[in-house]
Amino acid sequence: MLKIHHKWQGRAVLVQIANPARAQGKDLKEIQEESCQRINRTFGHEGYSPVVLIERSMAAVEKMAYYSIAEYVVVTAVRDGMTLTPYEYIVYRLGIFDSADSEAKSPAKSMLVVSEFIGCSPSLSGAIRINPWNIETTGEALNEAISLSDAEKQLRHEKHYRYVSTHNVVYWSKSFMQDLERTCMDLFRRNCWGSGLGFGFRVVAVDPNFRKLHADGIVSAYTKAKSRAILLDYDGTLVPQISINKFIGSFFMHLKIAIKSQF
Missing domain, CATH: 3.40.50.2000 (Glycogen Phosphorylase B;)
Structure with missing residues (x-):
């Protein structure tokens, strides 16, 4: 300055x-x-x-x-x-x-x-x-x-x-307690999945309507869509980096095969 x-x-x-x-x-x-x-x-x-x-x-x-x-x-x-x-x-x-x-x-x-x-x-x-x-x-x-x-x-x-x-x-304490109560009330209708081993073990609670995406479904939707936006997880924020690399490799391999089959 x-x-x-x-x-x-x-x-x-x-x-x-x-x-x-x-x-x-x-x-x-x-x-x-x-x-x-x-x-x-x-x-x-x-x-x-x-x-x-x-x-x-x-x-x-x-x-x-x-x-x-x-x-x-x-x-x-x-x-x-x-x-x-x-x-x-x-x-x-x-x-x-x-x-x-x-x-x-x-x-x-x-x-x-x-x-x-x-x-x-x-x-x-x-x-x-x-x-x-x-x-x-x-x-x-x-x-x-x-x-x-x-x-x-x-x-x-x-x-x-x-x-x-x-x-x-006082405000923060009340807000934390309200969030905990709201989460507990909603917990019983959620599906809980365990993932990982040892210190890496995590329990993930998801909505009953949640469904896991599969590469075949993604490729099919991608080829049918006229406008596309691809959002990928960055640097292991949501899932381990190894899983990301495997998924991306599998996804683009299926996508390449699907595109070739159209021509």
Whole structure:
């Protein structure tokens, strides 16, 4: 962002809170330190460091203080289940007070730039979603986030806060229990099949109307159809990769024979 948008040089500061690594190794730490030093050498000057790297465990109160004064929070994880950082930031921003009147609270404002790969990304509709692997678009997203008007930041904050305040632990617990109850009520009319051995064993419950596709039926429907769309499982998501390879090979062999027989 600093390289493309020079107006933020000397003004924008990124506070990188790096949680201690769970495993032994210096590779990640060295990369973080080298990147921080390189950016500060290029864009920093006396009295100004564009990147502040914090490499230690941080108490919740201290982290709350950082979140409460941050103009926006950036989460660029490429692998994550459900990080709570964006939700915590939204709540902590309510701690902002008007410096002119300590009794009156100014309207809360917040802005989020989140990776499209994290679990909470779909629920934060007001956030700017990015692909962290694309450096250019990430830089543009940071510029957009910091350039938004206060009114826009306030609207997005209110939207996110409504979601966070209603989708709490009680909500998730009830929704999980409702899903379990609904599944159990429907379980007795389903057909259950066992598949695999040992740790790979799985029980699959399917609807009574479910029927397994056979290569002959697929070939027949394919040859009769005027418009065709072939959807294949990818990388063993639903079934083992070996089964996919065998099925695809068998399918195209039958398809080739069927097509030849037409001419």
